[in-house]
Amino acid sequence: MVEEDLKDFKLKPMKCELNFLNKSDGSAILAQGETVVLVSVNGPLDIKSTSQNMEKATLEVIFSSKGGKPTVSDRFKENVIRQTCETAIFGCLYPRTGITITIQELEDYGGLLPTTINCTCLALLNSGLAMRHVVAAVGCALDEAGNLIIDPTNDQIQTATATMYFVFDSREKNLVTGFSTGTFGEGVYDEALERCRAASDLVFNFYRDIVASYCNVIG
Amino acid sequence: MKVKVGDVVLPGDYCDEIASVGAKSKVLIGPGLKKEIDHVFVTKAGVLKKRNPSTFWVDSYQKRYIPCRGENAIGIVHQKAGDIYRVDIGGSCTASLSYLSFEGATKKNRPEVQIGDVIYAKILVASKDMEPELVCVDSHGKKGCLGVLSDGFVFKCSLNLIRKILSPSCPLLDSLKNEWPFELAAGMNGRIWIKANTLRETIAVGNAILGAEYLSDDEIKTMCNNIASILTGHIS
Structure with a gap:
């Protein structure tokens, strides 16, 4: 069933530019639909000895919202992104160093968190840091009639009874991160997970296309 | 996959x-x-x-340097600490350079290196757990092309560009060296030091190198010719 759905299924149009900022070590700007995020990655850098980790790199994520004032929900996003990136980056290759990820929200028309995670992943690819796998985030919403909508638009999110976001790795398509709002049953969650897992292929293919287009220029 | x-x-x-x-x-x-x-x-x-x-x-593609044994790097002396210099090579921590690792240096005869000097050195030790160590001599104790780089102009670029201009198949340096004389040292850490007779020529070399990053071999040749013709036009 999932396979059939996917044949003519499309995510919101994604547009991306790598190396958008010329001073940072890696950067990417990504638009998924109308949501736009800019991410810059710097590192491995020297950091103060109190925050150094002898085993692996210390990850610091700074999320700047459009308004500029940091809020509690920004802290939550920073935490989600930091933990997702920690699984993806080979931190053990850069012990006692710091990696700073700075995220600037430019436009938010629904699905900000998945866009941010995908953009962060692209910026990490551009920075040349060693990674275990790439990650892809896909969101879905449950509308009042009980239908699942993959990659919902802003209106659909506003009227939805529940939203679920999943992050998958590229090796085995295992779930890396999952977060949800609203109420839903266990069966719905499992179905959403499987459909998002299938949809994550589109994001991985998009990564490959982007990297391929930049390799032709640089290589 | x-x-x-x-x-x-x-x-x-x-x-x-x-x-x-x-x-x-x-x-x-x-x-x-x-x-x-x-x-x-x-x-x-x-x-x-x-x-x-x-x-x-x-x-x-990469911009941030991760030190690697045996590579040549361009660094800036940050600090003199006892018998070593601390050199910034763009990695996550500064590299150390012993004052004895210069040609002809002894405990009495120290090399003349000041804070702020630009140094072209080879990386002797590079490990993720230790700070990198530099030397300015080869295994025979000769300095070769390593040592302090005086005058000139240093700029940064991506690590890919360094690998590109140093590759034997790249026509950039071959075309440029026939047009006007200059000296060049390329560090694998994404820094290039250039020195030419005049300021205008130095800037021309710098622009030619930075402009070559996304060009093909043929385009590089045309660009070098263009720059050379502009340069001679202005001087005369």
Whole structure:
């Protein structure tokens, strides 16, 4: 069933530019639909000895919202992104160093968190840091009639009874991160997970296309 | 995902060819590849390359330098600490350079190196757990082309550009050296030092190098000709 759905299924149009900022070590700007995020990655850098980790790199994520004032929900996003990136980056290759990820929200028309995670992943690819796998985030919403909508638009999110976001790795398509709002049953969650897992292929293919287009220029 | 040599690869991909070559002989895996229990996995985004018989690496884009043994780097002296200099080479921590590792240096005869000097040195020790160590002599105790770089102009660029201009197949330096005289030192850490007779010529070399990053070989040749004709036009 999932396979059939996917044949003519499309995510919101994604547009991306790598190396958008010329001073940072890696950067990417990504638009998924109308949501736009800019991410810059710097590192491995020297950091103060109190925050150094002898085993692996210390990850610091700074999320700047459009308004500029940091809020509690920004802290939550920073935490989600930091933990997702920690699984993806080979931190053990850069012990006692710091990696700073700075995220600037430019436009938010629904699905900000998945866009941010995908953009962060692209910026990490551009920075040349060693990674275990790439990650892809896909969101879905449950509308009042009980239908699942993959990659919902802003209106659909506003009227939805529940939203679920999943992050998958590229090796085995295992779930890396999952977060949800609203109420839903266990069966719905499992179905959403499987459909998002299938949809994550589109994001991985998009990564490959982007990297391929930049390799032709640089290589 | 399974990939072949020459493909565009992403972190988490693996290549069966490496394993099959590895079954017969020793395999050298370069940057961007890492051996785990069952497979050799890709860790960087780029193009998987192979040199016969058994060397594999990933050609990727990078700006931040990770020190690597045996590479030449351009650094700036930050601090004199006892019998070592601390040199910034753009990595995550400063590198150390002993004052004895210059040609003809003894405990009494110290080399003349000031804070702020630009140094072209070879990386002797590079490990993720230790700070890198530099030397300004080769294994025969001769300085060769290493040492303090006086005058000139230093600028930064991506690590790919350094590899590109140093590759024997790149026509950039060959075309430029016929047009006007200049000196150039390229550090693998993404820094280039140039020195020409006049300021205008120095800037022309710098612009030619930075402009070559996204050009093909033929385009580089035309660009060098253009720059040379502009330069001579203004001087005369």
